[in-house]
Each structure stands twice: as structure tokens, then as C-alpha cells.
Amino acid sequence: MDAAQCAMSQRLLFEHHGAAFEPTRVIAFTAYESCWVEKLVASLPPAPSIRSFNDFQRTLRALIEYDAARPSPSERFLEQEASREQFKMIVDQFAVDGLTEAQAFLAILPRLPLRAQAAVQRILIDEFGCGNVDMMHTQLYCNLLQELGSPIDLDAFVASALDPVFEFVNIFHWMTKRAAQVDYFLGALAWFEGVVPSLFGPYLAACKRLGIRAHQYYSEHVHIDVFHARSALLAMTETARAMPFDYQQAWTGVRLAHATAGRAFEAAVSLARDHAA
Numbered sequence: 001m002d003a004a005q006c007a008m009s010q011r012l013l014f015e016h017h018g019a020a021f022e023p024t025r026v027i028a029f030t031a032y033e034s035c036w037v038e039k040l041v042a043s044l045p046p047a048p049s050i051r052s053f054n055d056f057q058r059t060l061r062a063l064i065e066y067d068a069a070r071p072s073p074s075e076r077f078l079e080q081e082a083s084r085e086q087f088k089m090i091v092d093q094f095a096v097d098g099l100t101e102a103q104a105f106l107a108i109l110p111r112l113p114l115r116a117q118a119a120v121q122r123i124l125i126d127e128f129g130c131g132n133v134d135m136m137h138t139q140l141y142c143n144l145l146q147e148l149g150s151p152i153d154l155d156a157f158v159a160s161a162l163d164p165v166f167e168f169v170n171i172f173h174w175m176t177k178r179a180a181q182v183d184y185f186l187g188a189l190a191w192f193e194g195v196v197p198s199l200f201g202p203y204l205a206a207c208k209r210l211g212i213r214a215h216q217y218y219s220e221h222v223h224i225d226v227f228h229a230r231s232a233l234l235a236m237t238e239t240a241r242a243m244p245f246d247y248q249q250a251w252t253g254v255r256l257a258h259a260t261a262g263r264a265f266e267a268a269v270s271l272a273r274d275h276a277a
Helices: 010-017 023-043 053-069 073-080 084-093 103-111 114-127 137-148 154-158 163-177 183-199 201-210 216-242 247-274
Strands: none
Touching: 010 023, 010 154, 010 163, 023 163, 023 247, 053 183, 053 216, 053 247, 073 201, 073 247, 084 137, 084 201, 084 247, 103 114, 103 163, 114 183, 114 216, 137 216, 163 183, 163 247, 183 201, 183 216, 183 247, 201 216
């Protein structure tokens, strides 16, 4: 990595995704991103052999059920102990995701076969409120931020988000735009849509405990992502029907999303824990 690449960061990479296309800038960021992703993949633990859709679905279900049955200390803290101010700090950290909800997913559509496009678009239609601005998931996040007394301007959060949170968002941009195969993204999408109903449980419990009314960002996901998980798996099977598909790479996508999401959550909760309740 040369000096210019070393000067880059996950924050700058995040900002790059929303900037106008400029060839020399793209080349530099792609080199930085490639090095980062290689390190992420190298750090993953050994994986089971995933050779078929049945292998993938069975292993995915086992992972989701395993995590749901063993909530981490950070999940228990969020659900049972976090003060309103600590909850606000966690929500603020994930605003760089909530305020750019599913935007990274759009880039995958031209890369998918037609019937897989339709399955992913069913997910995107809900993410963007079925055309109703008030029901866009980003708007629901804005409602939550406003009740907590936070700004709703993305730039305010870009300035303060932690690197692991940026990594969680940036890995989806890599999967949809620059990963050589779509398999990585479709695996990650299947995991994320499948895990959200349990992943957001502690957030919903915290909202109820703290009397937060604008909880619909979480409650809507808990409801709708049950259906999104089916669409994500359908997108995978339709892609495999139309073109060569590597389920092992799809599982690498799962592990990349799982690892970056976990580190982002732990970093946000650690920041909140360090703040006096």
C-alpha cells in the first residue's frame, strides 16, 4: 500500500460512495478497499464446506439460531441496562447506516439475472416505503433520531462514527459494486434479512423499557424481514438457476457481514458503556 492509500480511512471510503464519479479517485479508493477486504477475509475463521443451496440454508439457519440462543453481554446491556443517553449514543453511531438505508443494495440489480432482480426489488420496495416517504426506513430512523434529540443530517454522524461502523456499511458497497461475483452479496443479504428479527429484539426491548415511542424502525424490520429473508433466498436460487453460483463464496459473504456487524455493534455499545449513565 502506497502513502496515498495509507492516508485513507473507512470514513473517507464511506464518503467516497456518495461522491461524483472521478476516475483517479476511484482507482485509489479501490486499491485501499481491496487491501482492506483481503485482510478481512484472511481474518475469518475456517468455514464448513458449503456445496449446495441445502448446505447453505441449513448452515445459515444454524448460525442464526445459535446466535439468538446466546445473547452477548452487549445485547443484554442494551436490552436491560442502557440509559436513554447510552441508547441514544448507540442509535447515533448507526445513523450512517440508518440514514443511507439499503442504498448500497441498488448497485447489485444490473448484475443479477431478471428473476433474481425481481426478488431483490421486492425487498427494496419495502426499504423505500413502497413510494410513501413517511414509511421509508430512512424516515423511520429520522423519527427515532428526532425523538432522542439528535440531528438528522448525515454529515453530523459521519464526523463521529467509529471505524467499525463504517466498515459494516462499506462492506456492502464492496459486495454490490466491486466483488467479482454477486455470490458474496446474496449470501450476506440472506444472513442479514434472516437475522434482523432477533438482532433488533434488544433495541425494541430497550425502546419499551425507556418509553421511546418512535420504535417503528425496529418493529417494522422485525415484521417485514421475515418476508425479506424468503426473497433473499429466492434471489439466490434464481441466480444459481441462471448462472454459475459458488455457495462457498456466498457463505464468505455471510461471514463478512456477520463479522463486521458484530464488531460495529460491540464498538457502539462499548462507547456507550464508557459514557456515564
